[in-house]
Amino acid sequence: MNEKQYHTLINNIKDIETPFYQDWSFWISTIIGIIGIYFSIVAYREAKEAKKAAKAAGNIVKIQSITIDLTEITQRLDKISIDLTYSDARDFYSEINRRLRRITSVLTVEPSYTQKTSEILLTLAALKNNLDEVRQVGQNNTTADGINIFYAIEGEFSNLSGHLADLAGLLEQRTL
Numbered sequence: 001m002n003e004k005q006y007h008t009l010i011n012n013i014k015d016i017e018t019p020f021y022q023d024w025s026f027w028i029s030t031i032i033g034i035i036g037i038y039f040s041i042v043a044y045r046e047a048k049e050a051k052k053a054a055k056a057a058g059n060i061v062k063i064q065s066i067t068i069d070l071t072e073i074t075q076r077l078d079k080i081s082i083d084l085t086y087s088d089a090r091d092f093y094s095e096i097n098r099r100l101r102r103i104t105s106v107l108t109v110e111p112s113y114t115q116k117t118s119e120i121l122l123t124l125a126a127l128k129n130n131l132d133e134v135r136q137v138g139q140n141n142t143t144a145d146g147i148n149i150f151y152a153i154e155g156e157f158s159n160l161s162g163h164l165a166d167l168a169g170l171l172e173q174r175t176l
Contacts (some may be wrong), residue, residue, distance in 0.1 A: 063171045066103055070168040073099060077161040082150045088133060093131055096160075097124055107167075115168045123163055127156040149164050 001009075020026050074095060078093070104120055107113040134152040 017132055027125060062106075063174055065081075066106070067168050067171045068104060069099065070164045070171075074161050074164045074168070077157045077164070077173060080150065080154065080157060084153075086149055086151050089131060089153055092129060093153070097128075100124060100164075114166065116163060116170060120160065120163045120167065123156055123160045128162065130156055 076092075077096070082086075083091075091110075100120060104117040107117050128151045131149075134149050
């Protein structure tokens with residue numbers, strides 16, 4: 001090996017021994033990696049906020065749907081006919097009871113609605129008791145009996161209508 005080859009070999013070894021952090025390609029790769037991590041963190045935070053916003057929007061839609069149901073039920077309660085037969089009253093009560101229990105079962109987990117939902121359930125129980133008191137076993141319903149049925153349940157339907165309006169108001173406050 002001649003001296004020129006020896007110096008070339010020594011210079012090549014010195015180039016190989018140069019620390020990797022002194023190379024520009026290392027720093028460019030590092031900067032790109034750090035920028036990538038930064039954008040990943042920003043994207044994660046934004047996705048987390050978007051998920052929160054979507055959940056809140058879903059709750060608002062659910063509350064609005066419940067409010068619409070309550071308004072519809074309230075309007076039906078306000079339009080009971082005075083010539084109501086027991087069978088019609090029982091069917092109407094069953095429908096209202098079923099719909100309100102479905103609605104209140106969702107709302108009982110929320111502490112701000114607990115009192116109003118319990119008032120609604122108590123009114124439904126009182127309504128059922130009043131309906132049972134005017135039940136006519138083995139007799140035909142006449143107009144006079146229809147009037148008795150109407151007056152037996154009209155007061156509780158009125159109370160129920162008020163409770164439902166209060167609950168709808170509470171739900172609307174939450175969406176503001």
